[in-house]
Amino acid sequence: MKVVIAPYDPLWPDAYAAQQRLISEALGHLFPVIEHIGSTSVPGLAAKPVIDILVGVASDELLDATIEPMNRRGYTYFRKYEPSMPYRRFFALLSMPPGEPAPWLVDIGDPFVTGGPIPSLVNIHIMVKNTWHWKRHLAMRDFLRSHPDVADAYAALKIGLSAREFGDTNEYNAAKDAFVKSVEQRALAWWKG
Template identity: 85%
Template sequence: MKVVIVPYDPLWPDAFREHQRAIENSLGHLFPVVDHIGSTSVPGLAAKPVIDILVGLAADELLDKTVEPLTRCGFTYFRKYEPGMPYRRFFALLSMPPGETAPPLVDIGDPFVTGGPIPSLVNIHVMVRHTYHWKRHLALRDFLRSHPEVAEAYAAVKIGLSAREFGDTNEYNAAKDAFVKSAEQRALAWWKG
């Protein structure tokens, strides 16, 4: 599969706000902090047309309390990624073929991944606020917003990768991982300062 990278769309912040309201309504009893992250949150940055949303909660024991409310809203819960990232609960709003319904759960061992014929429109990353992983997402976003030369270099990496074939979006993410990890470390040092 090819990963589609498109020019920045000024409507992406509006799409985020629409989903932010739905998430806050569904999870209000957990007092979430909901932020727009990822490439669609950086003005001018080319990106996959997927809205990434970071939901911060106060404690680990609240993570599993998001599953029922978010799946009720139509998001698919990807439990399959928890063994590798136990600190995160991941959900996606999938663009299903006509006549098909998104599964509420993709469990450990299920072969299903997003991308290709079933792309994700929205990804939700739920984790505890003020942890390393929560901070790295926000730091990278703010760093790219404040450093257009790094954002341009990131766009070039993604556009270059979009010419290649990948088995799924996880392979694409692995291909850009070295750039992202380096930028994250710079971003965290900058953010602390």
């Protein structure tokens, strides 16, 4: 599979805002903090045309309370990633073929991943706010917004990788992992300062 990297689209913030409203309606009783993250949140940055959203709740005990309300709004719950990331609940808004309903659950061991024949339009990462994982997402976003030279290098890497074949988006993410982790460390140090 080829990963599509699109030029920055000025409509991405509007797409985020529409999803933010739906998530607020679904999870309002949990008083979430909702942030646009990932490459689509950085003006000018080329990206996969997938809106990434970070949702913060007050405690670990509230993570599972997000599942049913998010399912009711049409988001697919990916339990399959919890063994490696127990601190996060992951949901996606999938672009299903006409007439085919989205699954409500992709369970542990299920071979389904986003980015293959059924792409994700929106990825939602729910975790406890103000934890290290929460902060690293925001630090990376803010660092790339403030350092256009680093954002340009990231875009060049992603565009280069888009010429390769990958089994799924997880393989693509692994191919850019060293760059991302390096920038993330710089971003966290910069963000604390």
